[in-house]
Amino acid sequence: MASRSALQINPPTAVCAGCSTVQRATSNFCGECGTRLGAAPALTPARCASRRATVLFCDIVGYTAMSERLDPEDVFGLMQRTFAVILDAVHRQGGTVNQFLGDGAMALFDRADDAVAAGREILEALVAVADEARRLHGVDFGMRISAHTGTVSVGAIGVDLRVDYTALGATARVAAALLRIGRRGEMVVTEATRRQAQAPALFA
Structure with a gap:
């Protein structure tokens, strides 16, 4: 039977340029190293x-x-x-x-x-x-x-x-x-x- 589930969309993320950890796109600074996240965060595959x-x-x-x-x-x-x-x-x-x-x-x-x-x-x-x-x-x-x-x-x-x-x-x-x-x-x-x-x- 075909699935009736609604389309699921992952929350927006950004990759820190300083330590390469994945952060929430709504954050201004990296939670790991404190680097300021870019104004236009890079899209990740997710x-x-x-x-x-x-x-x-x-x-x-x-x-x-x-x-x-x-x-x-x-x-x-x-x-x-x-x-x-x-x-x-x-x-x-x-x-x-x-x-x-x-x-x-x-x-x-x-x-x-x-x-x-x-x-x-x-x-x-x-x-x-x-x-x-x-x-x-x-x-x-x-x-x-x-x-x-x-x-x-x-x-x-x-x-x-x-x-x-x-x-x-x-x-x-x-x-x-x-x-x-x-x-x-x-x-x-x-x-x-x-x-x-x-x-x-x-x-x-």
Whole structure:
């Protein structure tokens, strides 16, 4: 049976130039010899790993127009509910929310089936949010989702004061680009994701 575990990412590390010991990248000085760690610590092999995954993107349709029309507090409330739906669905299906992107999110899955199931669950759960936004605020609220399966490089990007954990590579770029052809309430997936999925009923 295929593993449903979420992608695991090791904490960021830096190698001391003075004694070559591995230190936490958030440290300013080496705990062994006291040498100041560089402002741009060298990446170690543990900080980046290539693996096969399904990358899923969520994007709110018409976010700019909505944010210009509504009070900031109302926009914040809608976004909070939306992100809660995304987190719940992604985690229930064994994925990891990699980034919140202002008007959407990026998530990673080991299994294509789980990504597709999470996407469908998100769209279904947001119907109630969209109905409420239309009734209370008079705005059209909706989401589009895309997914692509392939090899990604997962690791830590950044230095001392700010480190982000993300997935880089062509797979992530393709998944993001697919959003442009998606419509409100739709999930667009590539043939690679469809081939990897083991539950045809997900595409019914």
